Amino acid sequence: xxxxxxDWPLINRMGRQIRRPYLQPSRRRKMxxxxxxxxxxxxxxxxxxxxxxxxxxxxxxxxxxxxxxSEEFVGWANYQYLFASQSMLQAFRNNLLWLIIFxxxxxxxxxxxxxxxxxxxxxxxxxxxxxxxxxxxxAGAGVIWKxxxxxxxxxxxxxxxxxxxxTLFGGEPVGWLVKGPWLNNLALITVGVWIWTxxxxxxxxxxxxxxxxxxxxxxxxxxxxxxxxxxxISLPIIKSTVLVVTTTMVINVLKIFDVVYVMxxxxxxxxxxxxRMYKELFQxxxxxxxxxxxxxLFLAILPFIINSIRRFKEEAA
Amino acid sequence: MMRRLLYLxxxxxxxxxxxxxxxxxxxxxxxxxxxxxxxxxxxxGNPLNWSQFTLANYQHVLGQSGLARSFxxxxxxxxxxxxxxxxxxxxxxxxxxxxxxxxxxLLFLVLVGLLVVPLQMTLIxxxxxxxxxxxxxxxxxxxxxxxxxxxxxxxxxxxNFFSSLPAEIFEAAYIDGASPVxxxxxxxxxxxxxxLASLAIFQFLWVWNDLLVALIYLGGNxxxxxxxxxxxxxxxxxxxxxxxxxxxxxxxxxxxLIVFFSLQRYFVRGILAGAIKG
Numbered sequence: 001x002x003x004x005x006x007d008w009p010l011i012n013r014m015g016r017q018i019r020r021p022y023l024q025p026s027r028r029r030k031m032x033x034x035x036x037x038x039x040x041x042x043x044x045x046x047x048x049x050x051x052x053x054x055x056x057x058x059x060x061x062x063x064x065x066x067x068x069x070s071e072e073f074v075g076w077a078n079y080q081y082l083f084a085s086q087s088m089l090q091a092f093r094n095n096l097l098w099l100i101i102f103x104x105x106x107x108x109x110x111x112x113x114x115x116x117x118x119x120x121x122x123x124x125x126x127x128x129x130x131x132x133x134x135x136x137x138x139a140g141a142g143v144i145w146k147x148x149x150x151x152x153x154x155x156x157x158x159x160x161x162x163x164x165x166x167t168l169f170g171g172e173p174v175g176w177l178v179k180g181p182w183l184n185n186l187a188l189i190t191v192g193v194w195i196w197t198x199x200x201x202x203x204x205x206x207x208x209x210x211x212x213x214x215x216x217x218x219x220x221x222x223x224x225x226x227x228x229x230x231x232x233i234s235l236p237i238i239k240s241t242v243l244v245v246t247t248t249m250v251i252n253v254l255k256i257f258d259v260v261y262v263m264x265x266x267x268x269x270x271x272x273x274x275x276r277m278y279k280e281l282f283q284x285x286x287x288x289x290x291x292x293x294x295x296x297l298f299l300a301i302l303p304f305i306i307n308s309i310r311r312f313k314e315e316a317a
Numbered sequence: 318m319m320r321r322l323l324y325l326x327x328x329x330x331x332x333x334x335x336x337x338x339x340x341x342x343x344x345x346x347x348x349x350x351x352x353x354x355x356x357x358x359x360x361x362g363n364p365l366n367w368s369q370f371t372l373a374n375y376q377h378v379l380g381q382s383g384l385a386r387s388f389x390x391x392x393x394x395x396x397x398x399x400x401x402x403x404x405x406x407x408x409x410x411x412x413x414x415x416x417x418x419x420x421x422x423l424l425f426l427v428l429v430g431l432l433v434v435p436l437q438m439t440l441i442x443x444x445x446x447x448x449x450x451x452x453x454x455x456x457x458x459x460x461x462x463x464x465x466x467x468x469x470x471x472x473x474x475x476x477n478f479f480s481s482l483p484a485e486i487f488e489a490a491y492i493d494g495a496s497p498v499x500x501x502x503x504x505x506x507x508x509x510x511x512x513l514a515s516l517a518i519f520q521f522l523w524v525w526n527d528l529l530v531a532l533i534y535l536g537g538n539x540x541x542x543x544x545x546x547x548x549x550x551x552x553x554x555x556x557x558x559x560x561x562x563x564x565x566x567x568x569x570x571x572x573x574l575i576v577f578f579s580l581q582r583y584f585v586r587g588i589l590a591g592a593i594k595g
Contacts, residue, residue: 134577145337255435
């Protein structure tokens with residue numbers, strides 16, 4: 001899935017320059033005819049959005065209170081199951097692990113690279129390399145890294161780069177994707193970080209370049225060290241961008257699916273909510289539980305939805 | 318000293334980012350036995366020996382594994398699924414930016430909220446609808462689904478761009494007797510080519526790289542499977558045959574890589590369009 005920034009208005013600087021496109025009273029004369037045109041312009045989009053986003057969202061909430069075939073009303077039973085079943089709790093735990101490590105990893109590494117590559121002669125090249133995984137599919141990235149993690153027993157020649165490095169230093173080859181609960185989940189999260197760091201870097205780098213150079217120079221002249229300049233001047237200025245990027249990563253990671261589906265399909269204790277939902281739907285044929293899982297994802301993201309709407313309203317006011 | 322250390326850190330990070338993909342590419346060009354019995358880095362032992370490379374894996378995946386068909390499918394799916402949301406999105410964005418209609422502000426707020434609604438919330442009802450109407454496993458079904466899912470983002474991006482255009486030109490056009498349709502096609506669209514280009518790249522890569530939507534709506538029908546779906550099926554059936562998997566993965570990546578390298582500027586601009594400049 002391509003990146004979608006949830007609350008752009010927060011740093012929508014041009015918003016202030018934009019001439020608010022509301023019609024002035026003097027132009028009201030033409031309103032009647034343009035009203036009809038407006039309907040012509042918006043109706044195809046609104047129809048499709050209603051059919052593909054709004055109606056199903058409401059219907060899924062409804063279905064989550066019914067049984068596996070959506071025939072009998074079961075009340076909260078699906079939700080009770082979600083919080084009682086061992087395998088569900090494991091998926092929640094893993095999503096939490098993803099949430100913390102993935103978000104920290106992508107944002108911090110992105111920030112580090114944005115700052116370090118600034119004014120580097122090879123800046124464009126380095127950025128292209130880091131950004132590249134963003135262009136390929138997560139399924140493709142899954143295969144790439146499954147090969148990196150490939151395992152051969154000790155003594156046999158390794159074909160995965162990571163185990164080659166491990167054996168080179170005299171270690172035993174490691175089953176990166178098998179050994180749980182920490183190692184394999186971290187191995188999967190690494191793939192996520194590899195994919196998304198470039199995205200964070202590009203946005204943070206643009207914000208970093210927007211900091212007035214005079215400000216930084218002045219601090220240096222006053223004898224501030226690089227770290228102090230970053231911590232007391234640069235970071236406060238780009239704080240809002242960091243916040244937006246972090247929010248985007250949180251929303252992305254809650255829905256994480258492709259990487260896990262392709263690399264382990266949730267086995268060896270690497271299950272996540274979105275993958276489990278797919279299994280409930282197609283493997284266990286339980287529409288009620290699958291819907292309940294979707295609703296849970298929705299509820300986790302709901303604060304961000306409300307927040308972005310509120311920010312947008314403030315910005316437009 | 319600090320400077321050296323900095324270069325070293327950046328070099329290491331770059332290696333970590335490029336080696337996985339490089340290893341994939343090299344392995345996809347090696348014979349099956351070589352891939353299974355030695356690491357891909359061994360080719361650097363005698364880099365000038367071209368006989369250690371072969372295109373056999375590509376012949377195999379494109380022919381026997383049916384990836385040629387999936388390659389075509391990916392295009393069949395992606396092109397309309399890029400054009401339709403852009404067209405309908407541009408229409409709606411124009412109305413949101415320059416026309417007044419009842420409920421405009423409220424609808425736009427709903428749209429902002431829909432930007433981040435997880436797709437998982439929509440899959441089950443749509444899948445049922447598709448099963449009943451025979452749209453499951455059909456191109457039309459997935460075109461429409463991607464159009465619906467892509468619209469909030471398209472409208473949001475283009476509305477921002479449209480409303481940054483100067484109001485005077487539209488007023489002048491209306492005084493000259495142009496209808497909103499004329500203003501849209503002759504003024505708004507031609508002036509928005511950069512924004513449209515960014516959006517096109519986004520939507521194209523998004524649909525091309527999508528696995529989830531294809532898996533849900535096309536999963537039951539291998540004849541219409543796009544590359545991502547075919548690749549994930551190969552992972553299931555060929556597990557450890559890396560000469561096949563690496564070649565298949567590279568086939569799925571080649572178009573996005575070309576798009577990325579030739580249009581990187583627009584891609585980055587698209588990301589920043591919302592984040593920094595509006």
